Amino acid sequence: MMKRLFFQTVLMAVAATNTLKAQLPAYTLKDISGKEVRTDTLTNNGRPIIIDFFATWCKPCNRELDAISEVYEEWQEETGVKLIAISIDRAQDVHKVKPLVDNHGWDYEVLIDTNEELKRALGIQAIPYTLILDGKGNIVYRHNGYVDGAEEELIEKVREMGE
Numbered sequence: 827m828m829k830r831l832f833f834q835t836v837l838m839a840v841a842a843t844n845t846l847k848a849q850l851p852a853y854t855l856k857d858i859s860g861k862e863v864r865t866d867t868l869t870n871n872g873r874p875i876i877i878d879f880f881a882t883w884c885k886p887c888n889r890e891l892d893a894i895s896e897v898y899e900e901w902q903e904e905t906g907v908k909l910i911a912i913s914i915d916r917a918q919d920v921h922k923v924k925p926l927v928d929n930h931g932w933d934y935e936v937l938i939d940t941n942e943e944l945k946r947a948l949g950i951q952a953i954p955y956t957l958i959l960d961g962k963g964n965i966v967y968r969h970n971g972y973v974d975g976a977e978e979e980l981i982e983k984v985r986e987m988g989e
Contacts, residue, residue, distance in 0.1 A: 848965045850877075851947045855912065855937040858924045863937055865944060872961035873906035874984050878934075879945060879955040881915050882922045887954040888930070890972040895932050897977065905984050910935045914942050914953060958983050 852866035868875060878894075880887035891911060894901075901907050911934045913923045920938055927936050939945055948957070951970075958967035958980070967983045969976070
C-alpha cells in the first residue's frame with residue numbers, strides 16, 4: 827500500500843511538473859550598446875519571441891541568423907514575432923559582436939551573456955540553440971543545432987501558436 831501511494835505521488839508530481847510552463851530565468855544581460863536588460867522582462871506585446879543563442883566564432887550560428895534575416899521582415903508582418911539573439915562570446919571577445927551584427931545587417935535585438943549564466947541556467951550544452959516563447963513568456967519550443975532550411979521549422983512552430 828505504501829509503495830503504491832508513493833508511486834502515485836511521484837506520478838502526480840511528474841504530471842504537475844510537465845504541465846507547468848518554463849519561463850526564462852531572471853538574469854541581467856547587456857545589449858550591444860551596453861544597456862542592461864533583465865531577461866525576465868523581455869516582452870513582445872503578447873506575441874511570440876524567438877531567442878537564438880550564438881557566438882561570433884560559431885559558423886552554423888551565423889548561417890542560421892543570416893537565413894532568418896532574409897525572411898525576418900516577412901515573419902514579423904505575418905506573425906508579429908520578434909527575434910532576440912544572445913551572444914555567449916567571452917568578455918575578451920565582446921568587442922567582436924557589434925561589428926559582426928552590423929556587417930551581417932541583422933535587425934535583431936542583440937544581448938550578451940558573457941559569463942554564460944543564462945545559457946547554463948537553461949541547460950544549454952551547445953550552440954546554436956533556439957527557444958520560442960509564447961506571448962506570455964512561456965518556453966514552448968527548444969531546438970539545438972542548425973542545418974540549412976531549419977528556420978522553416980521555427981516559423982512553422984510560431985504559426986502553430988497563432989492557430
